[in-house]
Amino acid sequence: MAQDTDVVVIGMGVGGEHVAERLAGAGLDVVGVEAELVGGECPYWACIPSKMMIRAGNLLAEARRLPGMAGQAQVAPDFAPVAARIRDEATDDWNDQVAVERFTGKGGRFVRGCARLAGPGRVEADGQVFIARRGVVLATGSRPQIPPVSGLDQVPYWTNRDAMAAKEPPASLLVLGGGAVGLELAQVFARFGTAVTVIEAMERLLPAEEPEVGALLSDVLGAEGITVRTGARVIGVRHAEDTFQLTLDGGEEVTGQHLLVATGRRPNLAGLGLESVGLDPDARALDVDGQLRAAAGLWGVGDLTGHGFFTHVAVYQAEIAVRSVLGEPGPDADYRALSRVTFTDPEVGSVGLAEHAARERGLRVRTGTAQVPSSARGWIHKAGNEGLIKLVEDAERGVLVGATSAGPAGGEVLYGLAVAVQAQVPVDRLRHMIYAYPTFHRAVEDALAALRHG
Ligand SMILES: Cc1cc2nc3c(=O)[nH]c(=O)nc-3n(C[C@H](O)[C@H](O)[C@H](O)COP(=O)(O)OP(=O)(O)OC[C@H]3O[C@@H](n4cnc5c(N)ncnc54)[C@H](O)[C@@H]3O)c2cc1C
Ligand SMILES: NC(=O)c1ccc[n+]([C@@H]2O[C@H](COP(=O)([O-])OP(=O)(O)OC[C@H]3O[C@@H](n4cnc5c(N)ncnc54)[C@H](O)[C@@H]3O)[C@@H](O)[C@H]2O)c1
Numbered sequence: 531m532a533q534d535t536d537v538v539v540i541g542m543g544v545g546g547e548h549v550a551e552r553l554a555g556a557g558l559d560v561v562g563v564e565a566e567l568v569g570g571e572c573p574y575w576a577c578i579p580s581k582m583m584i585r586a587g588n589l590l591a592e593a594r595r596l597p598g599m600a601g602q603a604q605v606a607p608d609f610a611p612v613a614a615r616i617r618d619e620a621t622d623d624w625n626d627q628v629a630v631e632r633f634t635g636k637g638g639r640f641v642r643g644c645a646r647l648a649g650p651g652r653v654e655a656d657g658q659v660f661i662a663r664r665g666v667v668l669a670t671g672s673r674p675q676i677p678p679v680s681g682l683d684q685v686p687y688w689t690n691r692d693a694m695a696a697k698e699p700p701a702s703l704l705v706l707g708g709g710a711v712g713l714e715l716a717q718v719f720a721r722f723g724t725a726v727t728v729i730e731a732m733e734r735l736l737p738a739e740e741p742e743v744g745a746l747l748s749d750v751l752g753a754e755g756i757t758v759r760t761g762a763r764v765i766g767v768r769h770a771e772d773t774f775q776l777t778l779d780g781g782e783e784v785t786g787q788h789l790l791v792a793t794g795r796r797p798n799l800a801g802l803g804l805e806s807v808g809l810d811p812d813a814r815a816l817d818v819d820g821q822l823r824a825a826a827g828l829w830g831v832g833d834l835t836g837h838g839f840f841t842h843v844a845v846y847q848a849e850i851a852v853r854s855v856l857g858e859p860g861p862d863a864d865y866r867a868l869s870r871v872t873f874t875d876p877e878v879g880s881v882g883l884a885e886h887a888a889r890e891r892g893l894r895v896r897t898g899t900a901q902v903p904s905s906a907r908g909w910i911h912k913a914g915n916e917g918l919i920k921l922v923e924d925a926e927r928g929v930l931v932g933a934t935s936a937g938p939a940g941g942e943v944l945y946g947l948a949v950a951v952q953a954q955v956p957v958d959r960l961r962h963m964i965y966a967y968p969t970f971h972r973a974v975e976d977a978l979a980a981l982r983h984g
Contacts, residue, residue: 532652532659535559537855539667540645540653540802543570545832545844546669547629552852554638558664562638563645563655568629570671571690572841579616579694580714584873586612587721591754591875595913607722613697624695647803651827654803664855665827668816669844670802672795672833677706685769687789690715699724704774704786706764708735710872712792713747717874720756727757727784729776731793734760736872740884740920740934742899747874750916759784797834820862822851829854838868866931867952871941876902876917879944882932882951888922893931896923898981902937905976906968911938917970919977921947929954935974943971957981 539550542564550562567574586609593603617623630640643656653660674689676682687706693715699722705712708730720726728735728751734744735751735758748758759778766777767789774789797815804811807825815836816824824830829851832844846863853860872878888895902908902917909915917937924931933947950960957978965972 532661533561534661534663535561535639536662536664537561537667538563538645538653538655538660538662539669540647540655541565541570541668541670541798541832541834542568542629542633542640543669543671543832543844544572544841545671545848546570546667547633548845548848549667549669549829549831549851549855550638551633551636552848553855554633554636556852556856557637558855560638561641561653561660561662562633563641563643563653564626565642565644567624567626568633568640569626574621574624574626575691575694577841578620580690580711580718581873582615582620583612583694583718584714584875586615587718588875590721591914599913607699609696609698609722612722616694644801646801647806647828649806650825652806662827665829667851667855668802668824668828668830668834669832669848670798670834672797672839674791675794675796676791677793679764679767681767682791685767685774685789687767687774687791689791692788693790700786700788701725702786702788703727704729704776704784704789705792706776706789707792707794708732708737708758708760709792709794710736710870712790713751713872713874715790715792716756717751717754720751720754725755725786727759727786729762729764729778729784730758730760731763732760736878738884739872739878739880741886742918742920743878743880743934743936746876746916746918746936747878750874750876795833795839797836799834818847820850821854822847822863823854837863837865838870840868840870843868867948869944869948871944873941875914876937877940877942879935879941879947880933881944881948882930883922884932884934885920885922888924888931894925896925896981897921898923898977898979900973900976900980902970902973905970905973907970907972908937910968911970914938917973919943919947919973921974921977921981923957923981927954928957930957930960937970937973939970943974946971946974 536558538561554560645655702725705728763779768775816830831847869881899920920934922932935943
């Protein structure tokens with residue numbers, strides 16, 4: 531028999547969990563359905579374990595920077611504490627009991643299973659049927675996008691999930707894709723002694739970001755001993771005797787003990803029953819309006835909306851969806867000042883539009899760039915000081931529409947630039963601010979001084 535409830539949340543990753551807990555906390559009867567682990571990708575296989583790995587890799591890199599700066603250190607990398615932290619502190623050995631109890635403790639009803647829509651306000655899960663009076667929130671996230679490379683579907687490649695569960699670094703690793711996942715993990719494993727080759731199809735690393743950043747990362751990763759192949763297409767994959775062999779389009783072969791496929795993600799819409807509510811199940815992403823509504827009584831938050839695969843986007847959208855479900859007024863989602871940080875060393879932070887994206891929108895653009903090593907703090911910092919600040923100004927309006935901050939703490943330096951883009955602070959005002967000496971963010975002042983038409 532069908533059970534009545536106020537709201538059903540399908541998918542209890544960061545987005546869905548936030549919605550479900552907030553609505554249950556507001557006194558609604560909420561059913562939360564999760565096929566795998568409550569918390570989703572971020573705590574178990576993505577943001578948190580990868581950042582624990584990166585913290586460890588950065589410690590090794592800092593120790594290796596001692597010569598010429600502060601003495602000598604014997605560095606003997608050991609991945610065991612990293613794997614243990616991921617198992618014990620990050621993921622509770624991939625057990626979500628605490629998260630489930632946090633939700634049920636707020637009065638939520640939890641169902642473990644794969645849910646699907648069976649008409650407006652109607653959800654089937656784990657052999658049960660729920661009728662949602664207020665509506666349904668879809669938050670099913672995304673999964674790795676596997677490219678159609680000949681032989682790839684026949685071999686035991688890694689995705690981010692296998693990498694996060696690794697107990698030791700592989701002897702060698704081929705990384706397909708020079709985006710955020712590929713580069714963060716390439717650098718970590720290399721710092722633990724893995725021989726890493728990154729193969730990126732586009733002409734540069736992090737191709738969606740400023741080209742200066744792709745060049746910077748190629749140099750830094752190359753100097754750390756990582757082989758970086760850009761503009762490289764893999765046309766075939768084979769696996770035999772614990773070795774992966776990739777054939778590049780020029781005929782060259784590259785080999786490695788493991789292969790990490792990190793070529794992007796795609797929203798999980800298949801099998802959700804979208805056709806039962808008149809929506810296209812084959813769409814690339816769930817189309818939502820500014821209040822995160824996909825249809826009457828149907829909301830969507832997180833990766834499946836295609837507005838950027840980031841935890842901060844999922845949680846931002848979740849707050850708006852909560853207000854919308856509760857019928858409370860509030861502003862529409864606004865992605866103009868969306869920040870993203872790739873946690874390589876140097877960290878690459880960016881907000882808003884890269885120069886090429888601003889030009890594609892027809893803006894009259896001025897850009898200004900400053901090199902971190904040439905700034906006072908960068909010069910003082912010395913070892914590991916690589917980085918740059920690049921600003922993108924809409925010259926008509928005299929405001930920044932985008933900025934990049936790469937360097938030590940580049941993701942933190944980004945914050946001031948994100949405020950400037952979000953609040954549309956006039957560039958002239960930014961020029962007449964006082965920037966503390968000698969901070970990394972003082973390079974912003976140099977970049978402002980360099981703003982000129984390209
Ligand atoms: C390696 C890696 C590192 C990352 N690092 C960062 C980072 O540093 N910072 C950052 O902001 N972002 C990072 N991300 C992205 C971040 O993990 C995602 O953006 C975030 O997890 C999205 O949350 P979500 O709730 O939309 O989806 P998910 O976390 O994917 O959760 C969706 C949930 O829905 C469940 N589900 C799916 N279908 C159904 C169904 N039919 N019924 C029931 N349940 C279902 C799934 O099991 C899953 O638990 C990283 C991603 C990766 C891969
Ligand atoms: N620090 C963070 O916030 C963080 C970290 C990791 C992941 N993420 C999120 O997860 C998402 C997925 O990360 P990702 O790195 O998998 O995707 P991505 O889209 O960032 O990068 C994928 C890369 O693979 C390349 N590529 C695609 N097909 C290829 C092929 N056949 N051969 C070689 N290269 C190919 C693309 O050109 C691109 O550079 C990101 O979009 C990001 O939003 C965020």
